[in-house]
Amino acid sequence: MLNTSKAFSSFSVNDIQRAREFYGKTLGLELSSGPEGTTLVVPLSGGTKALMYPKPNHLPATFTVLNFPVESVEKLSIN
Numbered sequence: 632m633l634n635t636s637k638a639f640s641s642f643s644v645n646d647i648q649r650a651r652e653f654y655g656k657t658l659g660l661e662l663s664s665g666p667e668g669t670t671l672v673v674p675l676s677g678g679t680k681a682l683m684y685p686k687p688n689h690l691p692a693t694f695t696v697l698n699f700p701v702e703s704v705e706k707l708s709i710n
Contacts, residue, residue, distance in 0.1 A: 633707075636699045639679060643686035647671060650683050 644650040651671055655662045663672045671683040682698075701707055 633699050633701070636701060637679070638697055638699050639682060641682040641684065641696050641698055642692055643689045644683050645686065645689035647683065647685040654683070 647669070651662060654660050654671070654673060660673055663674075664670070665672050665682055665684075669685060673681040673683065675681060
């Protein structure tokens, strides 16, 4: 199931508007709004993406996040 899932990365930012300015205007990436307009989607090469989400108590990450969209976590079988 995971080998066919479109995995994506995500990370938090303390100010989503400043992130839009930096990633969109400064870096020139074509951002799109995520669900409910509260997140930003960053397109990456190869058709993958990263999701930025606001977090009021944001601290720079000391780890990496990789998300696997699946139909049901309960149905997921890891051997």
